[in-house]
Amino acid sequence: MSALKELFANRQKKALLMPYITGGYPSMHACGHVLDAFIEGGADMIELGVPFSDPLADGPVVQASAQQALDEGVTPVDVLELASRYSGRLPVVLLVYYNCVFACGQKEFVKAAAAAGVSGLIVPDLPVDEASEFIDICRAHGVDPILLVAPTSTDERIEMIAARASGFIYCVSVAGVTGARASLSGQLPGFLARVRAKTEVPLAVGFGVSSPEQAAAVACHADGVIIGSKLISIVRDAGEIDIAGRAVKTFLSQMNEALKQ
Amino acid sequence: MSITARFGPYGGRYVPETVIPALDELAAAYGRLRADPGFQSQLDELLKNFVGRPTPLYFAERLTAKLGGPRVYLKREDLCHTGAHKINNTVGQLLLAVEMNKSRVIAETGAGQHGVATATAAALFGIPCAIYMGEKDIDRQELNVVRMKLLGAEVIPVSSGSRTLKDAMNDAIRDWVTNVENTYYVIGSVAGPAPYPAIVRELQSVIGREALAQIQEAEGRLPTELIACVGGGSNAMGLFVSFLDKEEIRLTGVEAGGEGLDSGRHGASIERGKRGVLHGSLSYVLQDAYGQIMEAHSISAGLDYPGVGPEHSFLHDEGRVRYDSVTDAEALKAFTMLSETEGIIPALESAHAIAYLAKHIDRFAADDLIIVNLSGRGDKDVYQAARALELL
Numbered sequence: 120m121s122a123l124k125e126l127f128a129n130r131q132k133k134a135l136l137m138p139y140i141t142g143g144y145p146s147m148h149a150c151g152h153v154l155d156a157f158i159e160g161g162a163d164m165i166e167l168g169v170p171f172s173d174p175l176a177d178g179p180v181v182q183a184s185a186q187q188a189l190d191e192g193v194t195p196v197d198v199l200e201l202a203s204r205y206s207g208r209l210p211v212v213l214l215v216y217y218n219c220v221f222a223c224g225q226k227e228f229v230k231a232a233a234a235a236g237v238s239g240l241i242v243p244d245l246p247v248d249e250a251s252e253f254i255d256i257c258r259a260h261g262v263d264p265i266l267l268v269a270p271t272s273t274d275e276r277i278e279m280i281a282a283r284a285s286g287f288i289y290c291v292s293v294a295g296v297t298g299a300r301a302s303l304s305g306q307l308p309g310f311l312a313r314v315r316a317k318t319e320v321p322l323a324v325g326f327g328v329s330s331p332e333q334a335a336a337v338a339c340h341a342d343g344v345i346i347g348s349k350l351i352s353i354v355r356d357a358g359e360i361d362i363a364g365r366a367v368k369t370f371l372s373q374m375n376e377a378l379k380q
Numbered sequence: 381m382s383i384t385a386r387f388g389p390y391g392g393r394y395v396p397e398t399v400i401p402a403l404d405e406l407a408a409a410y411g412r413l414r415a416d417p418g419f420q421s422q423l424d425e426l427l428k429n430f431v432g433r434p435t436p437l438y439f440a441e442r443l444t445a446k447l448g449g450p451r452v453y454l455k456r457e458d459l460c461h462t463g464a465h466k467i468n469n470t471v472g473q474l475l476l477a478v479e480m481n482k483s484r485v486i487a488e489t490g491a492g493q494h495g496v497a498t499a500t501a502a503a504l505f506g507i508p509c510a511i512y513m514g515e516k517d518i519d520r521q522e523l524n525v526v527r528m529k530l531l532g533a534e535v536i537p538v539s540s541g542s543r544t545l546k547d548a549m550n551d552a553i554r555d556w557v558t559n560v561e562n563t564y565y566v567i568g569s570v571a572g573p574a575p576y577p578a579i580v581r582e583l584q585s586v587i588g589r590e591a592l593a594q595i596q597e598a599e600g601r602l603p604t605e606l607i608a609c610v611g612g613g614s615n616a617m618g619l620f621v622s623f624l625d626k627e628e629i630r631l632t633g634v635e636a637g638g639e640g641l642d643s644g645r646h647g648a649s650i651e652r653g654k655r656g657v658l659h660g661s662l663s664y665v666l667q668d669a670y671g672q673i674m675e676a677h678s679i680s681a682g683l684d685y686p687g688v689g690p691e692h693s694f695l696h697d698e699g700r701v702r703y704d705s706v707t708d709a710e711a712l713k714a715f716t717m718l719s720e721t722e723g724i725i726p727a728l729e730s731a732h733a734i735a736y737l738a739k740h741i742d743r744f745a746a747d748d749l750i751i752v753n754l755s756g757r758g759d760k761d762v763y764q765a766a767r768a769l770e771l772l
Contacts, residue, residue, distance in 0.1 A: 171671075171672065172541065172672040172673045173541070173546065173547075173550050173658065173659075173673050175395065175396065175550060175553050175554065175557075175659075176396045176554075176557070178554070182540060186540070186541075189672065194670050195670055195671075196670075216671075217394055217657050218656050218657045218658065218665070218667065218671040218673070219670060219671040219672075220671075221655075221656055221657055221662075221671060222654075222656060222667060222669065222670060222671025223670070223671070243396055244394045244395055244396060244657070244660075245394060246393060246394075246395065246396070246397050246400050247397075248393065248400070249392055249393060249394060266397075267396070267397045268397060269396070269397045269398035270398075271397075271398050271399070271400075271401045271402070271560060271561075272397060272400075272401060273401055276397075276400065276401065280397075291396075291397070291398060294398050294557060294558060294559075294560055294561065295398075295557060295558040296554045296557060296558060
């Protein structure tokens, strides 16, 4: 059984808490503190982003974090090193844009991720139609390829995605890019029901979840909640890393409570 | 007939899942329309009476004499309405947008020519329009910014990354992902995810079809070589596509050499890039060892792009088209030369194609017959060129 499958199967709460941070943000050293705060705040999984120069699926907050990490000189190798330090404590899933995988070589990249203990790979600009070889390589190395579905996905495409998915399916809550939103789409429950009807694979919801109330609402329909932009803005606004760590821990603890009820 | 999604290994659809259904819808709609005589006659009518086609194939007699080599013809896309070939594509795509019941169009622009062409076609059809443009390009192409605003478009400045065409395209794609239900994305080059490269090539192919008939009419024979500048590569593809199967005709694409290929400041994606994925397709891309996209550089905003259309990468690998580059300085020299010799001020983009011809004139024989695609006029560039030439 894969680490992610086991994680979802054995969970004690309604939905898992899955926080995201851009690897090497705000610096390599400070990012470690943020990841420690993830664990202390009750995270069930860590999602770590590989900073990319042209992140198409990201809104301004994640974009700026990637740019800062790149300006700090952070490379995919550094992010894998960070992943290897934490993958013994919690399952780590990597979010990486396809060109970083392609430049390294698909096989080489997946191999390196597996060696760093990474449990799953999310490639937001590699739709299932283009991912055939990548999925096979992931499977061969015991890494779950995490596929995305969107509210715009047709039933036919949801079936295609479900047929190749493992670990969990990343359900994009709205048509759009990453970023906190004041309210969640009223169509989210219907969309998740449409996906659920086609698959047994756990569903995690991301894009726009930024408050305990939203998380609790999502947890009624999903198996995991991904929080990204909100956490990055907490780190950004805190300034000092000790303050950021405490703020992240406090925020995640509240989210965690919301997911238990 | 289905729309080409791959050119050899190149092309594809490397974009978020959210827009894949919209790409499927676009491919289906275009597949239906291109076979529809009603659509074709509407498009032909617009190209004739709105765009001003056919554009002349002009024998540049004084340029021919000055260079002292082959006979040189210019395909006068600079005489199209709005001043460049870009409008051929945008009127076609706006017809598509209307057919697909989209209530809003967006586009990216570098030099502003595609932005102006999109804003123009949107005004013609009465559809709201937003144009993404890098802040650096807004500064150097002020005239086109004003034109877009006059045409009723919203110009959205892009401040991320290199603040040029690449970043404008990122933000246009992000807008599209967000508003895909009601928004049509008018891509301006033979780039982006499938089916855009094939659609834009087909809509620009009018350039080559006309040129093929016109050169035979004028000279009673086929040309020996075609030369066009390549940023994303739509004017080059539009000209080349009618000649691809005529293997004796040499095809040359000219990329932006910027401050020289060894300076690291250039836009020569084919000559100096590696295979990679940018803006939804696999092609040659300027990037570092980790796959981070590098900034391009060119005096010409329309060539200031670290990628290139996927079909060009394929044609390069096949050896069917040869790609070379000229520097900013060489392009500026050609800009002046064509202005003084023929009374035609070319766009800085098109000046690259002229510069290539001048630079390599010794390679041509007197009985060679050359067509240079004069893809746009230089009105938008006069202040920038004047500053570079110290005329101001």
